[in-house]
Amino acid sequence: MxxxxxxxxxxxxxxxxxxxxxxxxxxxxxxxxxxxxxxxxxxxxxxxxxxxxxAGLQYGGERFESNFKEHINKYGLTDMYSSAFYPFKTQEEKWSYWSKHISINRYEFKExxxxxxxxxxxxxxxxxxxxxxxxxxxxxxxxxxxxxxxxxGDYGLLQCAKACHYKLYDNEDIVYEMIEKQKDFKIPSELIPKCPVCGGDMEVNLRKDNYFIxxxxxxxxxxxxxxxxxxxxxxxxxxxxxxxxxxxxxxxxxxxxxxxxxxxxxxxxxxxxxxxxxxxxxxxxxxxxxxxxxxxxxxxx
Structure with a gap:
């Protein structure tokens, strides 16, 4: 071998x-x-x-449907795995979904x-x-x-989307603020995570492209x-x-x-x-x- x-x-x-x-x-x-x-x-x-x-962390079925019923109806989402790659038109819409995704899978789930x-x-x-x-x-x-x-990577961390610097940031507080203040499938524009160095967008620290930190x-x-x-x-x-x-x-x-x-x-x-x-x-x-x-x-x- x-x-x-x-x-x-x-x-x-x-x-x-x-x-x-x-x-x-x-x-x-x-x-x-x-x-x-x-x-x-x-x-x-x-x-x-x-x-x-x-351990019970199901990305589809009843757990997905009960937590994302409105998103499913609006976007036709089928499960949490494929939803992570959905091409939301705006950052406001994207983080409306992702804040919920992070909260239930990283902070609230009890195995x-x-x-x-x-x-x-x-x-x-x-x-x-x-x-x-x-x-x-x-x-x-x-x-x-x-x-x-x-x-x-870790759902609980944010990084610069273009990896302009190699520092990660906890996201719990901002995630729950997004959930609390979102309306009509959008978070307030001022809550969109921005890189403190280059000013560009931020992403969840998950290995999905060449910019993973x-x-x-x-x-x-x-x-x-x-x-x-x-x-x-x-x-x-x-x-x-x-x-x-x-x-x-x-x-x-x-x-x-x-x-x-x-x-x-x-x-x-x-x-x-x-x-x-x-x-x-x-x-x-x-x-x-x-x-x-x-x-x-x-x-x-």
Whole structure:
């Protein structure tokens, strides 16, 4: 398996096609995972959108429809994921939607216990979290902030849309002011976030274009992750991948496969309903659990 890890500040590369071998879960897998974690020197968690979905953070269905009924009627929006890319005609309209999107997904959402139970599983272990989720749930659930690397940004932060400088700004106060004062699907023009340096528009700090800002905190988190990985590469390590699909596999999935293959004492565990698989090259070092993440974590706990 020739997978080359090209992390380089969030950019990775896969050289050759990976032959995938699908496996199924069984009752014994949970006992095996428990024993692996118990005996591990370190646990590295890789978390994608599927983990937050299992925690109740649904971007579609009733949760979307109940919170955005009026926006749906006006713009024909179908879910919160695609709505994030909707071409609103004005900044006033855009932030009318985005203020609500941020408030319910970053500040108000109460997870159903999945994150807290996951923390309970690893609380006495050397652990690190690598996540593509921007919902801040690992931080809010009590995981050590020095052991989290959120690679794709945070709903709670604003940046210059053109990245004219590398500073991020908390947005909670302005978000709730936008919600309070908006009318007819528009916020007051004076509330449009403007860059304090260049005067241009601001954006939510999410990796969606070449202007994504990686500030000092991002770089510290990256270095913490690199140091953790370097420290434990010869130890008994369990990679636990939760809800990671093929949207951005080069950030978590491919590197986990590569490290499992090259590290002598590593094991790869993936829990993902309908998407639990591993390459043939690491078949004997993998446990693939095709199950609901919330139920699986409860069983492991």
């Amino acid at each position: 020739e997978i080359i890890n090209m992390f380089n500040r969030g950019n990775r590369k896969i050289e050759n096609d990976v032959k995938v071998n699908s496996t199924t879960s069984g009752g014994d897998n949970y006992e095996r995972i428990k024993e692996l974690i118990k005996d591990a020197d370190a646990v590295i968690i890789g978390a994608g959108a599927g983990l937050s979905t299992s 159903n216990g999945v994150y807290r139970n996951l923390k309970e599983i690893v609380k006495d272990k050397e652990y690190f979290v690598l996540t593509t989720n921007g919902d801040h749930l690992f931080y809010r659930s009590g995981f050590d902030s020095n052991r989290i690397f959120a690679t794709q 990686q500030d000092e905190n991002w770089n510290v988190a990256f270095e913490n992750y690199e140091n953790f990985v370097s420290k434990h590469k010869k130890d008994k390590v369990v990679f636990i991948e939760l809800g990671v699909g093929m949207n951005t596999p080069s950030i978590i999935k491919y590197p986990f496969w590569q490290m499992t293959n090259s590290w002598p004492n590593a094991t790869y565990v993936t829990i993902n309903k309908g998407q639990a698989y591993a390459p043939n090259e690491i078949k004997d070092k993998s446990i693939c659990v095709d199950d609901d993440i919330k139920l699986a974590i409860n069983k492991i706990l």
